[in-house]
Amino acid sequence: MIVVKVTxxxxxxxxxxxxxxxALFLEDFSQLNPEExxxxxxxxxxxxxxxxxxxxxxxxxQKELLNVPSFKSFQKQRDESGLEVEPKIEVLNMVGATxxxx
Numbered sequence: 001m002i003v004v005k006v007t008x009x010x011x012x013x014x015x016x017x018x019x020x021x022x023a024l025f026l027e028d029f030s031q032l033n034p035e036e037x038x039x040x041x042x043x044x045x046x047x048x049x050x051x052x053x054x055x056x057x058x059x060x061x062q063k064e065l066l067n068v069p070s071f072k073s074f075q076k077q078r079d080e081s082g083l084e085v086e087p088k089i090e091v092l093n094m095v096g097a098t099x100x101x102x
Contacts, residue, residue: 001102002056003092009049009085010078018050018081019043021074028070036061038101048084057102 010018022041029039038055056062065071079087094101 001094002054002059002062003094004052004054004056004062005090005092006052006054006087007049007085007090008078008083008087009046011082011084012048014078014081015048018074018078021070021077022050025068025070025074028068029065032064032068033061035102037065039065055101 026039026041029037036057040053042051042053043049044051054062054065056065
């Protein structure tokens, strides 16, 4: 299993568009096999800091998701928006859970 956490902050005026772009790629992700991955996005109370937490069964599904056109468009628009905090990418190791992910 691969677990990745990405945290970043957008400028306040881009936050609404960022939410729209997230909704678009999540809709496309929902058309893929839900048994292969979990992808959640959270927004901090400040309304401009976002955290994406993804769990992939394997590298193949990770590559598939990262190449979905709407996800690539989201990343491009986010990165070109003039971020307040650049994306911090962390690869995590699962220690335990209350339920099985896969």
